[in-house]
Amino acid sequence: MNPPNHFDSIAEVFNRIWYFSDAYKDFVIGHIIGDLSLSRNDILADIGGGTGTFTSRLMEEAKLQKAYCIEPSGAMCEEAAKLENITAFHTDAHAFLSTRTPFTKLLLKEVIHHIEEREPFWNAIFENLPHGGKLLIITRPQTVEFPLFQKAKEAFFHNQPSYELFESQLKECGFHVETAHRNHTFALPKKSWYEMLRHRFMSDLSLFSDEEIEAGIVEIEQIYPEETINIIDNLIFITATKK
Template structure:
């Protein structure tokens, strides 16, 4: 996507991030379960959530997996990671770093190699996805898995037209990410998961106003308000129902896991 002050966007949003991002009580458990199943997580795995934000999904995964090694919550925003708690839970370890920092080895991790890692809706913030994914792949142990969870090239969210058009202009193609994983030496595949979201209309408008998607940070206050007016006309129903579809790009390093 376009280069903008992504870190600043999340620093400002950190304290209210969970409130604006959780669509409903079922969303985080559903997505976390999908991530754990796709990666075939085991309690003995050394795991990292790259671009973890406040750790929404890492917390849920750890709660059910009961990992023997703390899940690494990696994010460049210290403010987002502070939402893990002070101190953070024993099964989570916050690490202030970007995906590039991990890929390039400029930030040292507690584990020499990783058995599983995921990037949930963060790959579009990476300036050079091919190079960064190759570096992350190099951190995998034999049999290690890397999962990129991302929105598809187009979405059916009830956003205003300018936001939907900008999303399609900027969103990377999941097939391209699959190609990057193959080029990094991983066995790779692409699949999709989907479920229906149902959100109170006024709550969703508030999420848009709070710029819950980083895409929305590219619009001015007046553009956001104009967009919400457009959405209000297009959607008179009190509850918005729409499909939430994600691409799951999974790569696996050849060899038996340690």
């Protein structure tokens, strides 16, 4: 993964500033459980699990045998380690797989663009998964409908690989691949969205200075004069099964 300095800097405030609605989180959690067919017999590896909030909910709601939150940012991993129902690993994706820690299901939620050398990574996952094991990638199209300023949209586009690339790589490894496009829309007070931008809740925003962020907020304000702002999130769920 890329150097985790950005996430180290926002770890303590991440759970507070991540204002996406409870309904949104329920929407994502429900599809993860369904797409991965999670059950009490499963051991989940959540790669790039951040502060572990999703890992912990999946552990609880799917009644998993065990759940690992694998996070390269030390500060984020410290937050995850405070959650008693999961196990936090302070390491990157490749290093975790090299430990040969057993798992039956693997989640890559909004992190796949951070992982380099993906072909050997897919091969390592295929070798580690049992027959019938699954991995799930949650990613976004290169063009997003988030209310971002133009330069942020361009940065996202250039940093986000096409999802078709992941599909083809997984199929080459021998996985059976299924893809679903889903979206969720919710409203946020603009002040909440602006706080998320100022804290650079997405790694793509780390490229911009405070002055550029403030100029971007002025740009957004001209487009969205209302007190609330609609957040439209188009997500791509890619499920790969080891047959």
